[in-house]
Amino acid sequence: MKAVCWYGKGDVRVMNVPDPKIINPHDAIIRITTTAICGSDLHLYNGYIPTMEDGDILGHEFMGEVVETGREVSRLKKGDRVVVPFTIACGGCFFCHKQLWSLCDNTNPNARMLEKVYGFSGSGLFGYSHLYGGYAGGQAEYVRVPFADVGPIKIPEGLSDEQVLFLSDIFPTGYMAAENCQIEPGDTVAIWGCGPVGQFAIKSAWLLGAGRVIAIDEVPERLRMAATEGKAETISFSEADVFEQLKEMTGGRGPDACIDAVGLEAHGTSADALYDRAKAAVFLATDRPTVLRQVISACRKGGTVSIPGVYGGLLDKIPFGAAFAKGLTFRMGQTHVHRYLAPLLERIQKGEIDPSFVITHRLPLQDAPYGYRIFRDKQDNCIKIVLKP
Amino acid sequence: MAMTEGMTTENPQFHSLQRSAHHDRQINLNDTERWISGLAGGALAFYGLRHGGWTGLLIAFAGGSLIYRGATGHCDIYAALGLNSAEGKRPGASVQHGQGIRIEKSVTISKPASELYQFWRNVENLPRLMTHLESVRRIDDRRSHWVAKAPAGMTVEWDAEIINEKENELIAWQSLAGAQIPNAGSVRFEQAPNGRGTRVKVALNYEPPAGKLGSLLAKLFGEEPEQQVAEDLRHFKQFMEAGEMPTTAGQPSGRSATSGSRK
Numbered sequence: 001m002k003a004v005c006w007y008g009k010g011d012v013r014v015m016n017v018p019d020p021k022i023i024n025p026h027d028a029i030i031r032i033t034t035t036a037i038c039g040s041d042l043h044l045y046n047g048y049i050p051t052m053e054d055g056d057i058l059g060h061e062f063m064g065e066v067v068e069t070g071r072e073v074s075r076l077k078k079g080d081r082v083v084v085p086f087t088i089a090c091g092g093c094f095f096c097h098k099q100l101w102s103l104c105d106n107t108n109p110n111a112r113m114l115e116k117v118y119g120f121s122g123s124g125l126f127g128y129s130h131l132y133g134g135y136a137g138g139q140a141e142y143v144r145v146p147f148a149d150v151g152p153i154k155i156p157e158g159l160s161d162e163q164v165l166f167l168s169d170i171f172p173t174g175y176m177a178a179e180n181c182q183i184e185p186g187d188t189v190a191i192w193g194c195g196p197v198g199q200f201a202i203k204s205a206w207l208l209g210a211g212r213v214i215a216i217d218e219v220p221e222r223l224r225m226a227a228t229e230g231k232a233e234t235i236s237f238s239e240a241d242v243f244e245q246l247k248e249m250t251g252g253r254g255p256d257a258c259i260d261a262v263g264l265e266a267h268g269t270s271a272d273a274l275y276d277r278a279k280a281a282v283f284l285a286t287d288r289p290t291v292l293r294q295v296i297s298a299c300r301k302g303g304t305v306s307i308p309g310v311y312g313g314l315l316d317k318i319p320f321g322a323a324f325a326k327g328l329t330f331r332m333g334q335t336h337v338h339r340y341l342a343p344l345l346e347r348i349q350k351g352e353i354d355p356s357f358v359i360t361h362r363l364p365l366q367d368a369p370y371g372y373r374i375f376r377d378k379q380d381n382c383i384k385i386v387l388k389p
Numbered sequence: 390m391a392m393t394e395g396m397t398t399e400n401p402q403f404h405s406l407q408r409s410a411h412h413d414r415q416i417n418l419n420d421t422e423r424w425i426s427g428l429a430g431g432a433l434a435f436y437g438l439r440h441g442g443w444t445g446l447l448i449a450f451a452g453g454s455l456i457y458r459g460a461t462g463h464c465d466i467y468a469a470l471g472l473n474s475a476e477g478k479r480p481g482a483s484v485q486h487g488q489g490i491r492i493e494k495s496v497t498i499s500k501p502a503s504e505l506y507q508f509w510r511n512v513e514n515l516p517r518l519m520t521h522l523e524s525v526r527r528i529d530d531r532r533s534h535w536v537a538k539a540p541a542g543m544t545v546e547w548d549a550e551i552i553n554e555k556e557n558e559l560i561a562w563q564s565l566a567g568a569q570i571p572n573a574g575s576v577r578f579e580q581a582p583n584g585r586g587t588r589v590k591v592a593l594n595y596e597p598p599a600g601k602l603g604s605l606l607a608k609l610f611g612e613e614p615e616q617q618v619a620e621d622l623r624h625f626k627q628f629m630e631a632g633e634m635p636t637t638a639g640q641p642s643g644r645s646a647t648s649g650s651r652k
Contacts, residue, residue: 005643015649017641024633055643072632090631094499094586106631111623112616124635136640144640147631366650 002389003057003140004368009047010376012058012369020136020144025072028148030084034161035062035139037371037385038086038169039195040263040310044129045372048265049312051113051130059139060086060126061168063161066152067142075149082152084145085337086169088124088135091150102334107147108133122334139368141389153341156349162356162386163348166200170384171355172340174200174261177308178208180331181257186211188250190298191232192291193261194222196358196384197308201259202230203353214249216242218267221381229357246298254300263309266290272317289315296323307332358384365389489571489594492615496622499586500629502578506557508629509576518624518634521617532565545569571596589625591618 005015020029038061043049063083066076076082089096093105104123108114111121114131124146127137136143145152155164174197181189189205191198194217205213215226218238226232235245246255264287266273276288295305296319305328323330347353360383363371371385498505508514512533516522523536523544531551539545547568553561553575563573572595579588595614627634643649 001641003641003643005646005649007643013643013649015643015646017643017646020641021639023636023639026631026633053642053644055646057642088635090627090635092499092630092632093626094497097499106627107635109635109637112620133635134637136637136642146635 001141002365003136004059004365004387005054006044006052006056006058007054010045012045012372014366014368015055017057017140020142022068022070023144024146025070026147026149027070028066028073028076028145028152029068030062030064030082030138030143030145030152031067032062032064032138032141032143032389033081034064034165035059035365035387035389036165036168037061037139037368037375037387039197040128041372042376043263043265043310043312045376046265049129049131051134053130053134056127056129056134057136057140058127059137059143060128061165061170062126062138062143063155063165063168064143066148069148073148076152076154080152081155083155083164083167083341084126084138084143085151085153085167085172085341086126086128087151087334087337088126088133088146089150089338090147096150099336099339101336101338103336110134125334139365139387141365151338153345155345159348160356162359163354164345165386166196166355166358167337167341167344167348169335169337170196170358171200171344171353172337173197173308173335174202175204175207175340175344176335177201177259177261177306178204178210180306180308181205181208181259181304182329182331183208183210183257185209187256188212188214189257189259190214190216190246190255190295191226191259191261192216192295193259193263193309194219194226194234195261198222198259198261199225199230199358199383200355201261201308202226202232205259206231207347207352214246214255219378222383225358225383242294243298250300254298254303256300257304257306258295258299259306260291260295260309262291263307264288264311264313266292276316287311287313287315289318293317293319296320296328299326299328301326302328304329304331308335359386361385363387489596490614492593492618493590494615494618494622495588495590496626497581497586497588498626498629502557502580502587505587505589505625505629506560506578509560509625510554518628519621520624521621537570547572570598589622591622593618 001017001019002014003017005013007013022029041058044052044058066078066080066082069076069078087102088107089101089104090106095103095105102123107124108121109124110130110133114121117131124133124135126135127139153167177197178189178201183189183205187210189210191201191213194215198215202213202215213230213232214235215223215230215232216235216237217223217226218236223234223236227234233249235242266288270290272293273288273290276290280288289311291309292315299305307330348355360381361371363385365387368387371387374380374382375385512525513527515525521538523538526534528534528548532548534548535546537545547570548565549562550565551560551562553559557578559575559577561575564571572593574591574593577590579590581588624634
């Protein structure tokens with residue numbers, strides 16, 4: 001089969017590799033009908049995530065048709081059309097029972113590696129380095145899905161691939177980011193980063209009762225999408241002092257909740273952003289937390305900071321004193337995708353949201369290397385790419 | 390300083406301390422350990438001399454000390470620690486007091502103690518979890534025959550006997566006379582509060598071949614017994630909670646690609 005494989009910083013290739021096989025009794029094999037490139041795939045592409053190996057198959061947003069099931073799979077059968085969550089959960093551990101699916105105890109075969117870095121290990125992830133299990137991803141023609149009775153959701157007829165594909169990651173991720181804001185009616189929610197997750201966080205904040213949504217970015221087409229599709233007020237961080245402007249817009253109080261939908265590779269032109277770049281360049285720090293500093297500073301007293309953006313290592317110059325003094329609440333982590341599949345599918349069916357609005361590019365799988373390039377460089381107004389095997 | 394909890398209560402023999410008080414320059418290594426010391430020392434010295442430089446010299450010196458240790462049968466470190474692998478074994482003790490390696494690990498599993506106990510009590514199940522075991526064969530209700538993988542494709546075998554058990558709470562065992570690697574262990578099942586599953590605590594004592602030096606060498610070459618026990622317990626948890634042990638062995642990647650493009 002054809003699969004998109006990682007070969008180092010800025011180097012992905014479409015390779016002919018063997019088809020996946022059932023390995024464990026709860027596995028299923030899915031023939032992929034639509035897949036996508038995620039913003040977090042760019043962290044791999046840019047070489048920020050350790051323990052990638054040459055030839056690893058990428059991709060964690062995918063859907064398709066069940067073609068084979070392991071002997072202990074009972075809920076899925078051949079021919080079912082499913083969307084697969086990017087987090088792999090066993091369904092039987094303490095964390096799965098608590099609906100904290102992305103913290104599953106049992107699905108990372110390399111848990112020992114992650115425990116060395118973080119003390120504990122979360123769930124395995126598709127196509128996201130060997131620290132997270134080394135599972136082959138879904139930017140391919142076929143994929144092996146472990147614990148097939150626990151994760152995949154069956155899609156009823158009448159919905160297109162593009163309407164439901166993003167249930168695999170970015171829609172639940174944006175939704176959980178908004179849910180983590182504990183929005184009360186009338187709240188002002190500010191969202192840094194108008195990539196796909198930011199766009200879904202904007203829509204979700206409205207769905208959850210926000211009174212005002214303010215979106216922050218510098219890329220014109222992303223701000224435009226936030227304004228037109230998301231009905232958000234916008235700030236371009238390259239043209240304004242974000243802190244001052246937010247304070248002004250909220251009558252001196254600051255937003256009730258702030259979402260960092262950017263994560264470890266923030267861009268910026270401020271002094272601290274240049275400092276982060278210098279430190280990361282000589283390996284004195286791993287992440288560039290410009291946005292995290294801003295959300296902590298901008299959030300109102302007693303407000304909530306929600307972090308769907310990925311961080312990986314040790315962060316420098318975090319104004320924790322300000323966070324403490326203001327009594328902020330922090331909510332973060334990988335998305336518990338399983339928890340949101342059914343309720344969000346229902347919202348799509350009811351027409352409350354059509355997630356396909358973020359798609360700007362549709363490419364054959366063969367063109368994935370080009371797709372990664374334009375997505376990274378934000379060329380050709382690229383916001384979201386779907387791939388067709 | 391005692392054996393596993395389960396055994397100390399039932400087997401007071403483990404409490405007795407037998408240690409000769411006068412070691413000085415005496416032989417305090419057994420024959421196996423002397424041989425291994427000599428061979429490993431030779432290899433290290435050879436490597437050190439070929440390596441050259443200060444590092445090489447240090448390695449060669451360490452190798453020389455091991456050769457001396459093997460040839461004389463005396464180890465200053467053992468003498469300083471009050472250890473002796475040359476003394477005869479007391480009958481009845483599978484691991485001499487104060488001589489073995491002791492490992493303790495625990496894990497919480499979201500299943501009732503009875504289910505976990507049943508699985509473990511059927512000792513023939515254990516090779517499914519413990520990747521270093523080749524097989525465990527039941528002889529009778531209390532005794533079983535164990536075959537474990539050893540480095541360089543060899544195997545180690547022994548008979549073990551359950552010496553203490555309490556249904557759904559405790560299983561304790563020890564190897565019988567003639568074991569190549571004398572060992573003893575216990576597993577406890579404790580109910581966590583408020584229905585939060587069962588805490589499983591494993592304690593293992595074993596006497597590595599070639600004594601503490603042997604276990605140090607094993608660590609150098611990547612065989613870490615403590616990590617092994619932790620992984621075995623992880624497998625137990627995965628098997629009981631998830632019904633299988635997750636793996637990615639055998640999945641495709643670009644490393645097995647036939648062709649490709651990087652357009």
